[in-house]
Amino acid sequence: MARTAFLGLGVMGYPMAGHLARAGHQVTVYNRTADKADRWARDHDGRHQPTPRQAAEGADFVMACVGNDDDLRQVCLGPDGAFAGMLKGAVFVDHTTVSAQVTRELAEEAAKAGIGYVDAPVSGGQAGAENGQLSVMCGGARDDFDRAAPVIDAYAKICRLMGDVGAGQMTKMCNQIAIAGLVQGLSESLAFAQKAGLDVSQVVEVISQGAAGSWQMVNRHKTMDEGKFDHGFAVDWMRKDLGICLATGDQIGASLPVTALVDQFYKDVQKMGGGRWDTSALIARLG
Ligand code: NAP
Numbered sequence: 001m002a003r004t005a006f007l008g009l010g011v012m013g014y015p016m017a018g019h020l021a022r023a024g025h026q027v028t029v030y031n032r033t034a035d036k037a038d039r040w041a042r043d044h045d046g047r048h049q050p051t052p053r054q055a056a057e058g059a060d061f062v063m064a065c066v067g068n069d070d071d072l073r074q075v076c077l078g079p080d081g082a083f084a085g086m087l088k089g090a091v092f093v094d095h096t097t098v099s100a101q102v103t104r105e106l107a108e109e110a111a112k113a114g115i116g117y118v119d120a121p122v123s124g125g126q127a128g129a130e131n132g133q134l135s136v137m138c139g140g141a142r143d144d145f146d147r148a149a150p151v152i153d154a155y156a157k158i159c160r161l162m163g164d165v166g167a168g169q170m171t172k173m174c175n176q177i178a179i180a181g182l183v184q185g186l187s188e189s190l191a192f193a194q195k196a197g198l199d200v201s202q203v204v205e206v207i208s209q210g211a212a213g214s215w216q217m218v219n220r221h222k223t224m225d226e227g228k229f230d231h232g233f234a235v236d237w238m239r240k241d242l243g244i245c246l247a248t249g250d251q252i253g254a255s256l257p258v259t260a261l262v263d264q265f266y267k268d269v270q271k272m273g274g275g276r277w278d279t280s281a282l283i284a285r286l287g
Contacts, residue, residue: 037049098169179216201222
């Protein structure tokens with residue numbers, strides 16, 4: 001069993017750290033808002049510390065799941081950052097969705113301190129984190145990945161090495177690009193069914209078993225029909241992710257016209273006060 005630290009106990013991190021503890025790993029957590037770390041340590045067999053550095057001291061693996069590029073820099077770098085406390089030979093595993101650029105920057109800093117770095121963004125949402133069924137897409141050195149994968153396994157359905165550092169984040173971008181257009185299409189289909197006076201659940205029962213079926217359709221149609229958007233992956237985070245996809249698309253010469261359009265639709269949802277609604281809230285702007 002490994003000595004681990006987990007930084008960031010949000011919608012995703014809180015249950016992921018819980019799975020590590022339940023798998024028998026030694027877990028020390030850090031959360032910026034200390035109350036949450038305190039609650040986690042009361043609910044689980046583990047400890048909490050007031051800084052990323054203190055949480056990371058003595059750990060073999062340090063996991064993080066925070067917000068964006070700057071948040072990740074804050075928990076990694078500086079005198080209270082995780083890298084300052086980590087042992088030589090330990091591995092930092094980042095589950096945050098961030099740019100491949102910050103990933104490469106931080107991996108270089110980690111290497112200077114003799115620390116391994118695996119970017120390991122996840123897909124599967126709040127339910128995937130709670131059930132320990134996340135898809136984990138990784139980038140990094142084979143040796144670091146091979147050591148980290150059995151620990152990540154505590155909350156993974158599938159965990160794959162996609163290439164060098166940054167390849168996990170590039171794969172996550174493919175995931176977000178695929179979801180963006182799909183959720184807009186699903187929203188238009190369900191709003192159309194509502195306006196046509198059809199029974200949405202009956203429509204989905206039939207069409208989900210044909211060529212139009214998708215995970216989003218099966219798992220989100222009911223709450224989308226009811227106008228409930230509290231599934232955990234916030235619109236604000238989706239805009240952050242689509243911003244990363246669009247900037248990266250420009251750099252590598254990939255055309256993303258639908259992604260760019262759906263990003264603007266999410267901006268409308270933010271203006272409606274839906275920044276913390278989940279991504280299926282695209283249907284709300286169709287009226
Ligand atoms: P969340 O509920 O908003 O939690 C964010 C966590 O990061 C909180 O613990 C927050 O601490 C911490 N944090 C943010 N900025 C920080 C900083 N500067 N320094 C230290 N801690 C900081 O977010 P989430 O839904 O768990 O998502 C986390 C990451 O996973 C994001 O990159 C998101 O895009 C990605 N993701 C989310 C989902 C999902 O379904 N939710 C799915 C896949 C990927 P406080 O408690 O103090 O605010």
